[in-house]
Amino acid sequence: MxxxxxxxxxxxxxxxxxxxxxxxxxxxxWPCLVDPVLLDGWLGHVLTDGxxxxxxxxxxxxxxxxxADWFGTIDESEPxxxxxxxxxPYVRLSFDLAPGLASxxxxxxxxxxxxxxxxxxxxxxxxxFWAERLDDLxxxxxxxxxxxxxxxxx
Numbered sequence: 001m002x003x004x005x006x007x008x009x010x011x012x013x014x015x016x017x018x019x020x021x022x023x024x025x026x027x028x029x030w031p032c033l034v035d036p037v038l039l040d041g042w043l044g045h046v047l048t049d050g051x052x053x054x055x056x057x058x059x060x061x062x063x064x065x066x067x068a069d070w071f072g073t074i075d076e077s078e079p080x081x082x083x084x085x086x087x088x089p090y091v092r093l094s095f096d097l098a099p100g101l102a103s104x105x106x107x108x109x110x111x112x113x114x115x116x117x118x119x120x121x122x123x124x125x126x127x128x129f130w131a132e133r134l135d136d137l138x139x140x141x142x143x144x145x146x147x148x149x150x151x152x153x154x
Contacts, residue, residue, distance in 0.1 A: 018130035041145030042136040061148040
């Protein structure tokens, strides 16, 4: 391999974290991370069997800011606590569920970590994307799934 001094510099690996506190327990939120029908209500069209070593394919709805669909493998699944997907070699996603407010034991915090090689501007766009997606998850939990065929916000 020949070194090209004019090549674009490598983008640093960054972990972009987004969080949402929801007034629902992990037992209600967890299925929204592993059930394809529920995933379609907030994330996109997902094909998965939810098991470690199984596939996790996201077919992004039209109008999403992605260059291609994502095909990954579930590499960690602790029901009611953690789901991690490796979209090798580009992106690693993890979803963590933790107890929410001490004053409301039924609540939980959903944390998404998107780990990828990103420029600073891309990291900001990824943070905005996951903030919007977590808002969509909150809406789904309240009975209002995204209708990808009629949405105007994406």
